[in-house]
Amino acid sequence: MKVVINSAVLSNPLTGVARYAFELGAALGGLDSVSVEYWASRSFRDRLRQHLDPGSVYRTFRHLRGLGPAVLPALMSAAHGVDVVHFPNGDLLPCPVPRTAMVHDLAPFILEDLLPRRLTEHYRGRTQRIVGRCRAIMVNSRTTMSDLLERFPEAEGRCFLTIPGSDHRRASDGKVPLPPGLRPGYLLSVGTMEPRKNYDRLIRAYGNLVTARAGEEVPPLVICGGPGYLSAETIRLASSLGLGERVRFTGYVSEEVLSTLYRNARAYVHPSLYEGFCFPVAEAIRAGLPVAAADNSAIRELYSGMYEPFDALDIGSITSALTPIALHDVSAPAPDARRELLASLSWRACAERTLEALRSACG
Numbered sequence: 001m002k003v004v005i006n007s008a009v010l011s012n013p014l015t016g017v018a019r020y021a022f023e024l025g026a027a028l029g030g031l032d033s034v035s036v037e038y039w040a041s042r043s044f045r046d047r048l049r050q051h052l053d054p055g056s057v058y059r060t061f062r063h064l065r066g067l068g069p070a071v072l073p074a075l076m077s078a079a080h081g082v083d084v085v086h087f088p089n090g091d092l093l094p095c096p097v098p099r100t101a102m103v104h105d106l107a108p109f110i111l112e113d114l115l116p117r118r119l120t121e122h123y124r125g126r127t128q129r130i131v132g133r134c135r136a137i138m139v140n141s142r143t144t145m146s147d148l149l150e151r152f153p154e155a156e157g158r159c160f161l162t163i164p165g166s167d168h169r170r171a172s173d174g175k176v177p178l179p180p181g182l183r184p185g186y187l188l189s190v191g192t193m194e195p196r197k198n199y200d201r202l203i204r205a206y207g208n209l210v211t212a213r214a215g216e217e218v219p220p221l222v223i224c225g226g227p228g229y230l231s232a233e234t235i236r237l238a239s240s241l242g243l244g245e246r247v248r249f250t251g252y253v254s255e256e257v258l259s260t261l262y263r264n265a266r267a268y269v270h271p272s273l274y275e276g277f278c279f280p281v282a283e284a285i286r287a288g289l290p291v292a293a294a295d296n297s298a299i300r301e302l303y304s305g306m307y308e309p310f311d312a313l314d315i316g317s318i319t320s321a322l323t324p325i326a327l328h329d330v331s332a333p334a335p336d337a338r339r340e341l342l343a344s345l346s347w348r349a350c351a352e353r354t355l356e357a358l359r360s361a362c363g
Contacts, residue, residue, distance in 0.1 A: 002082050005037070017089045017104060020140075024351060031352065037082075038052060071094075073085070101134050103127060104276045105298075108124050115195075119229075139162070141161075165350050168347075179261075188224065193249070201271060202271040206221045207241045221246060268287075268291045269291070272312065273296070274296065281293055281299060285333060303341070307333075
C-alpha cells in the first residue's frame with residue numbers, strides 16, 4: 001500500500017500535530033507492505049528536508065496562487081500510484097483516491113470563547129469537512145471519539161481509535177544546558193501559551209502557594225511554550241502578582257532543550273481545560289516526574305492514577321495539588337504502573353491501528 005502523508009504541518013516545530021505526523025509516518029514506513037511519501041507545497045521543501053530522515057521520499061508541488069494545491073495533488077496521485085492520502089491536521093486537498101484524517105480534539109466546539117472567532121470558525125469548518133469527505137477518521141482517544149460522535153453522529157462507523165505514542169524517535173538525552181538563569185528543581189508546565197492551557201489559573205494558584213509558604217523554599221514555575229492567543233496577558237499577570245522573578249517563560253524551545261527541562265524538573269503540572277491526548281503529560285511520566293494535572297478530558301481517560309488530580313476551574317484545588325509536588329511530598333508513579341502505561345503508548349501500535357483504518361478506507 002502506498003500512503004501519502006500531507007506534510008505541510010511538518011513546516012512547524014515537532015510538537016503536537018507535527019509530532020504526530022512525523023512519528024506516524026516513520027512508524028508506518030516500518031511496517032511490511034507499506035510505502036510512505038510526504039507531499040507538501042514547494043515552499044515547505046527546506047523544512048521537510050530538515051525534519052525527515054535521509055531516504056524519505058517527499059514530493060512538492062507549486063502553489064500557483066492557490067491553483068497548485070487544488071489541482072496538482074490529484075494529478076500526482078494518479079501518476080504515482082497512490083492508494084490513500086492521510087491528512088494529519090485535517091486540511092484536506094482534492095484527491096481522486098480515498099482520503100483520511102486525524103481529529104485531535106473538539107476544543108473549538110467545546111471551549112467556544114478561548115480563540116478568536118475567526119479561528120474557531122476555521123477549525124470547526126475543518127472538522128465538518130473531515131466528516132463530510134473522509135473515508136476514515138482517526139481519533140487519538142475515546143474522549144475525542146465521544147466528543148466527535150456527539151456532534152457528528154454521521155461519522156459512526158468511520159472512526160478509528162489510533163492512540164499516539166510517547167516513545168519518540170528523536171527523544172534527546174537531555175544533556176544540553178538549561179536555559180540561562182535556570183537551575184534544576186523547578187516546577188514545569190509545557191504547552192502553547194493560550195487560554196485553553198489555563199496558565200492564568202495556574203499562576204494565581206502558584207502565587208497562593210508562595211504566599212502560604214512564606215519563608216519556605218518554593219521552587220520556581222517554568223512555563224515552556226510558544227506564544228499563542230492572549231499570551232502577553234498571561235505574562236503581564238505574573239508580573240502584576242509580583243511573581244516576575246519566580247515564574248519563567250521560556251517560549252518555544254528545541255527538542256533537546258525540552259528534554260533537558262524535563263530531566264531537571266522537580267515535578268510537572270498540567271492545568272489544561274481540555275485535551276484530546278496530551279503529549280506533555282505522557283512525556284513527563286516517561287521522564288519519571290511526579291505529575292499534577294487537571295482531572296478532565298483525555299488526561300483522566302489515559303493517565304488516571306498517574307498524577308495528582310485537581311479541578312482546572314478551581315484555583316484552590318490547583319494550589320492544593322501543587323503543594324505536595326512542590327515540597328517533595330509526592331513521588332513519581334510506581335515503576336510497574338509507569339512501564340505498563342508507556343508500553344501501551346507506542347508509535348508502532350499507533351501505526352498498526354492506523355493501517356487498519358487506511359485499509360478500511362480503501363475498501
